[in-house]
Amino acid sequence: MAFLDKILKKKYWWLFVLILLVVLTFVTSMLRYKIDLTAEKRFTITQPSKELLSNINEPVEVQVFLTGELPPDYKKLSIATQDLLEQYRELSNNNIHFSFVKAGENLTDSLKYDLYDSLARLGVVFENRQNFSDKDQKQSQQLIMPSALISIAGKRPISVDLRSGRTIFKNFNVVNDNPEPDKEATLNAAEALLEYKFSNAINKLTRKSVPTIAYAVGNGEPIDLTINDLGETLRNEYKLGVFDLKSAYPNPENINTLLIVKPTKTFSDTDKLKLDQYIMHGGKVIWFVDKLYAELDSLMNSKKDFVAYDRNLQLDDILFKYGVRLNNNLLQDLNCAKLPIVMGYNPDNSPRMQRMPWPYYPFLSSNNDNPISNNLDRVLSIFPSTIDTVAAEGIKKTILLASDTNSRILASPAMVSLSSWQDDPDFRTFNKAHKPVAVLLEGKFKSLYANRLTQADMDSVQANLGKPFLPQSEKNGQQIVVSNAGIVTNAVMQTNGPLPMGELPFDQYRFANRDFLMNSVDYLTSSNHLFVARSKDFILRLLDKQKVDEQKSMWQFVNIALPILLIVVFGFLFQYIRKKRYQTN
Secondary structure (H helix, E strand, O other): HHHHHHHHHHHHHHHHHHHHHHHHHHHHHHHOOOOOOOOOOOOOOHHHHHHHHHOOOOOOEEEEEEOOOOHHHHHHHHHOOOOOOHHHHHHHHOOOEEEOOOOOOOOOHHHHHHHHHHHHHHOOOEEEEEEEEEOOOOOEEEEEOEEEEEEEEOOOOOOOOOOOOOOOOOOOOOOOOOOOOOOOHHHHHHHHHHHHHHHHHHHHHOOOOOOOOEEEEEOOOOOHHHHHHHHEEEEOOEEEEEEOOOOOOOOOOOEEEEEEEEOOOOOOOOHHHHHHHHHHHHOHHHHHHOOOOOHHHHHHHOOOEEEEEHHHHHHHHHHHHHHHEOEEEEEEEEOOOEEEEEEOOOOOOOEEEEEEEEEEEEEOOOOOOOOOOOOOOEEEEEOOOOEEEEEOOOOOEEEEOOOOOOEEEEEOOOOOOOHHHOOOOHHHHHEEEOEEEEEEEEEEEEEOOOOOOOOOOHHHHHHHHOOOOOOOOOOEEEEEEEHHHHHOOEEEEEOOOOOOOEEEOOOOOEEHHHHHHHHHHHHHHHHOOOOHHHHHHHHOOOOOOOHHHHHHHHHHHHHHHHHHHHHHHHHHHHHHHHEEEEEEO
């Protein structure tokens, strides 16, 4: 205190204080330390992302197009993106270079159109926002590009959609109400996914080897345009090949993950032995299997009811051994897609169409925090069956997708009718909840053929696979079993050709089917554990709007006027005490 008094007695005391402030400002600017006090660690980068960024040894360019005059919700997302990229720059030893660019600015209309077309081909998304001005009472359109483009010299850039892949809806009655999106909660989900999206894209640009995904054929799997989106999506990020199960044994050294999609022919014991030994030696499999035959095209073309029957794939024993059972039933739910149904005819004999709920197309979601389907939008399923988990020693089962809370199950043989939504007006029969459709299996699998093969059979495995027969996997393996192939197949229009998976004709809304597929493949194939960032969940803390309106003036005074008033009061007090002290002396 005495030292301070000596300073204040000097004629140029204020100059010393000014120099001290400059020195403190310079020293603190050199220190970079942050403390994340949020409960969900909102501003903390996960360890796998930190390791990825620290190993980058070449410049990575990031162009963010979400900039300019933006609506408040997108402005908040733009700020969150900038904060994240600043952390990425520090963690990557300044190898991450980012800029916010307003694409097409100062270009002629023709050049701007060419630029937008090129960006769209790279995957950049565009959104037309309708804005209404209360002041001018006018409506205007605004083009927003909620995307970023990440590039490394010599490689094709990867686009990042900054929006959430998950639309969160307000509470609604699934029978009578149309779902209304909750914009604030949806935006919050978008911020939660930013780290995973950027880290995943950077990893795919910097990885040294590209995993191989094989599409299995030989048992009636589709090879037409109904898997167009599946093939194009995987081909962009992995080495994609076709493997004929009838001709050879799949080798896990050459195939990282094997896809089995909508088989329609019976699997022989030889087929299952090949798959079994592929799994025992460390291979990963994703099963998309339709247990029953049920096709909407057959119903629409014939205009008659049909019976959904068992395809007789003979996969029950091998899947049961691994820990799941595909049930002979059809799953319905009131939270479902709507299809155009002929409700009658007009006087000119033209059909009168109306979109009606189609419970055979239920929406699926996750009921836990697994990294594959957490923070994921609804997944559209088409005539799904249910899955039961069964006892399998050493196998961990995780439900990835399940129905909503208004479900029912139709046992096979099940009659499918276009008027099924009218046949049972009693909604009390939809009394099931969260029936599983997709399950993740992890652990050391036991072979279906342990103690069942002769020495000659085991020698045949050795000769064809180049590896010995294993009765149990030596390392922890992973499989995903989905009781609906319609999740990853796509509709084909006569006029527009193949649609994206998860999109219904004339609906113009794409559900999260593609995201679910890619998350599943990434989870099984990746070894860097970046998917941990998908489990981040930002808690939405909303203000009470009624209290905000009622107490608006008070809080404006507390936040604006009160600090100024306190500074003035303390200033007068300081001067008064100082003057009184020196006058006494």
